[in-house]
Amino acid sequence: MTTLKSYLCGRWQAGGGEPAVLVNPATAQALAEVRSDGLDRAAALAHAREAGGPALRTLGFARRAELLDRMSKVLHERRDELLEIAIQNGGNTRSDAKFDVDGATSTLAAYARLGAALGDGQVLPDGEGTQLGRSPRFFGRHLLAPRHGVAVQINAFNFPAWGFAEKAACALLAGVPLLCKPATSTCLLAVRMFEILVEHGELPEGSIQLLSGAAGDLLDHLGPQDLLAFTGSADTGLELRGRRNLLQHSVRVNIEADSLNAAVLAPSFEEETYDLFLQDVVRELTQKAGQKCTAIRRILVPDDAVERVRADLLERLSQYVVGDPARPDVRVGPLATRRQLEDARAGLRRLSECATIVLGGPDPVEDLPEANRAGYFLRPTLLIAKDSRRADAVHQHEVFGPVATLLPYDGTAAGAGELVSRGHGCLVSSAYGDDRRWMREIVEALLPWNGRIYLGSAQAAGVAPGPGVALPDLVHGGPGRAGGGQELGGLRGLDFYMQRTAVQGFKGLLDRLSS
Numbered sequence: 001m002t003t004l005k006s007y008l009c010g011r012w013q014a015g016g017g018e019p020a021v022l023v024n025p026a027t028a029q030a031l032a033e034v035r036s037d038g039l040d041r042a043a044a045l046a047h048a049r050e051a052g053g054p055a056l057r058t059l060g061f062a063r064r065a066e067l068l069d070r071m072s073k074v075l076h077e078r079r080d081e082l083l084e085i086a087i088q089n090g091g092n093t094r095s096d097a098k099f100d101v102d103g104a105t106s107t108l109a110a111y112a113r114l115g116a117a118l119g120d121g122q123v124l125p126d127g128e129g130t131q132l133g134r135s136p137r138f139f140g141r142h143l144l145a146p147r148h149g150v151a152v153q154i155n156a157f158n159f160p161a162w163g164f165a166e167k168a169a170c171a172l173l174a175g176v177p178l179l180c181k182p183a184t185s186t187c188l189l190a191v192r193m194f195e196i197l198v199e200h201g202e203l204p205e206g207s208i209q210l211l212s213g214a215a216g217d218l219l220d221h222l223g224p225q226d227l228l229a230f231t232g233s234a235d236t237g238l239e240l241r242g243r244r245n246l247l248q249h250s251v252r253v254n255i256e257a258d259s260l261n262a263a264v265l266a267p268s269f270e271e272e273t274y275d276l277f278l279q280d281v282v283r284e285l286t287q288k289a290g291q292k293c294t295a296i297r298r299i300l301v302p303d304d305a306v307e308r309v310r311a312d313l314l315e316r317l318s319q320y321v322v323g324d325p326a327r328p329d330v331r332v333g334p335l336a337t338r339r340q341l342e343d344a345r346a347g348l349r350r351l352s353e354c355a356t357i358v359l360g361g362p363d364p365v366e367d368l369p370e371a372n373r374a375g376y377f378l379r380p381t382l383l384i385a386k387d388s389r390r391a392d393a394v395h396q397h398e399v400f401g402p403v404a405t406l407l408p409y410d411g412t413a414a415g416a417g418e419l420v421s422r423g424h425g426c427l428v429s430s431a432y433g434d435d436r437r438w439m440r441e442i443v444e445a446l447l448p449w450n451g452r453i454y455l456g457s458a459q460a461a462g463v464a465p466g467p468g469v470a471l472p473d474l475v476h477g478g479p480g481r482a483g484g485g486q487e488l489g490g491l492r493g494l495d496f497y498m499q500r501t502a503v504q505g506f507k508g509l510l511d512r513l514s515s
Helices: 041-077 079-090 094-116 162-174 184-200 234-241 244-248 271-290 303-317 338-351 392-396 413-421 436-449 490-497 507-513
Strands: 002-004 006-008 011-013 020-024 029-034 124-131 138-146 151-154 178-181 208-210 227-231 252-256 261-265 296-302 355-359 381-385 403-409 426-432 450-456 498-506
Touching: 002 184, 006 041, 020 079, 020 184, 029 079, 029 184, 041 079, 041 094, 041 138, 041 162, 041 178, 041 184, 041 208, 079 094, 079 184, 094 162, 094 184, 094 271, 094 490, 124 507, 138 490, 138 507, 151 162, 162 178, 162 227, 162 490, 184 208, 227 234, 227 490, 234 252, 261 271, 261 413, 271 296, 271 303, 271 403, 271 426, 271 450, 296 303, 296 392, 296 413, 303 355, 303 381, 303 403, 338 392, 338 403, 403 413, 413 426, 413 436, 426 436, 436 450, 490 498, 498 507
Parallel strands: 002 029, 151 178, 151 227, 178 208, 227 252, 261 296, 261 426, 296 403, 381 403, 426 450
Antiparallel strands: 006 011, 006 208, 020 029, 124 138, 138 498, 355 381
16 A cells, blocks of 8 residues: 655655555545654744745745746646546546646646746835825835745645645745645645655745645644645634634634535526526536535525426436546546545435425435445435525535535525525625626625625626636635635735735835835
């Protein structure tokens, strides 16, 4: 069996202790193991601060952009190999694996293009500045400079490639070294990516490091210039945010957590818009077996359209084959781990107390080949709330799998917005309609509760990528339950890794500092 290692302090290292075993979730067969006891996490952080940070800052923005471009290209050259690992260890169909791996390389390439235009400097001006006195000679300006710490990046199991790349692109372009801690259950892909980058990425010593396995005492060694970027459950995010060491040193923390994203169908729409709505809902319910932080969990439909939507979704979802993702006819693979399957089944039982299951459910998937009967499969499941306003479990509990609930509403933007707000914060919500007045009203209702809003219409059909795609040009994150954090967003993604400082003085000098 393969033993996975960590890349720390410039070399590959294996830890000790009891192993964590990685499996193929379609068969439950072991693929690899990782041991992480005894690894010197404090030394790895010091190595990043003392070697990686100075080396990156010396390069300047344009040279760091060249490194991102190189990373994107060397990973893309090994695309087929990475896709195969995602299928085996992540339970992804080939299409789902492409979504993760291609999302990673395209994000690195996007930030390479952004960085190429920033020049060789170390400092970014933030805004135009302002005259501070009667004379224009005395001036004030905000400047952004790289923090002199290390970015610890803890990534979720569902996107081991894209999750790493979107954080790494912003940190490295900002001039901050990173230590990546992927979720253990699917870290085979992240380890292989690091092997490729270490061998071919031409990255400065200490600029990227990888911790495979348990975090251990990693966070206990973070200091006032360090950063923590976390993607995962809201419960874990809450525990991390409250750690004494992070509070004591004011360690900057960014959290992207689970969220009960919503799709809202307007009371009037063109048929092309309706088809886009169905297409997006089905994709978000089934892609990556519903294991996406941007997946649609709540489907808001006007009262008089519920039966039509229910019938059309059942027709489309019934055509999706569940099974081994290595088979070309399979559209929905397994959940990533046995624990995820157990949690999803328990969550479905909780949802069924206030909603009726009309497709799928928690029962084992039948008619699987012998080789897959021990796998972690869950059928695409659709529920209808018995009372949308009283369906507390639907608004409070996310089942992280191919599960969504229909919520009838009164057709008003205010009514839909009130239901969406019961989720206490979303990464993304979408609205589908062609009445511009109604669409303006729903946007205004959704803005306070969402990090991103996706508008589906007849004009957008055929060109929109769907609400589940976190584009590097736009921010990714959301308020409240969604974590209150923010990633990507073009150059906004660098803000987290840089210190904003107000500088006052002679305008000519300030102009030279920020040029």
